[in-house]
Amino acid sequence: MKIKCDFCKTEYNTDDVSVGPVQCAICGNTWRVAPPPRKNTWLMFFASLCALLSAIIFAIAVITHHQATTATRGPLVAAVSAVDTTTDENGATHIVVSGTITNVSDEIYGMPDLIIVSTDDDGRVLAQQKFMPSATLLDSGASVEFKHILSPQPAGVKKISAHLAEFQVPSGEKE
Numbered sequence: 187m188k189i190k191c192d193f194c195k196t197e198y199n200t201d202d203v204s205v206g207p208v209q210c211a212i213c214g215n216t217w218r219v220a221p222p223p224r225k226n227t228w229l230m231f232f233a234s235l236c237a238l239l240s241a242i243i244f245a246i247a248v249i250t251h252h253q254a255t256t257a258t259r260g261p262l263v264a265a266v267s268a269v270d271t272t273t274d275e276n277g278a279t280h281i282v283v284s285g286t287i288t289n290v291s292d293e294i295y296g297m298p299d300l301i302i303v304s305t306d307d308d309g310r311v312l313a314q315q316k317f318m319p320s321a322t323l324l325d326s327g328a329s330v331e332f333k334h335i336l337s338p339q340p341a342g343v344k345k346i347s348a349h350l351a352e353f354q355v356p357s358g359e360k361e
Contacts (some may be wrong), residue, residue: 224322268283302348316351
């Protein structure tokens, strides 16, 4: 504990707190040291309990959010990894969409059709194209890559995304 002389402000470090008068070794001033404040054990217990409950509630919220996200998306998740352009032998330019489909469940799933959606700045759907990925079944935790050449796109396409036909993302959810 630190104590300080009231007169000359000399500081002392002490392990033993005396309740009686203390005399300064520098100036000779004598003063009484107030005992250190006691910690309220019930207050400490209550604060610890609140911290523990907060941690439990936070963990439950994170787990629930993860389960809700997985349930919304379904067991298979499609993600676009690249959007490139290519020119065919007739000189026409086409958009090539590449990506992966991942099975995030613990079961084997049959592969549904993949829908490539083209949207504008406001999120309005301008075009949709459906095709069947190369794999027919997808094991638990496995991924399969896809590549699809889109037919000519309307003007104003700003975003291209991929969705599985049987596991559509609800219209209000952002990706």
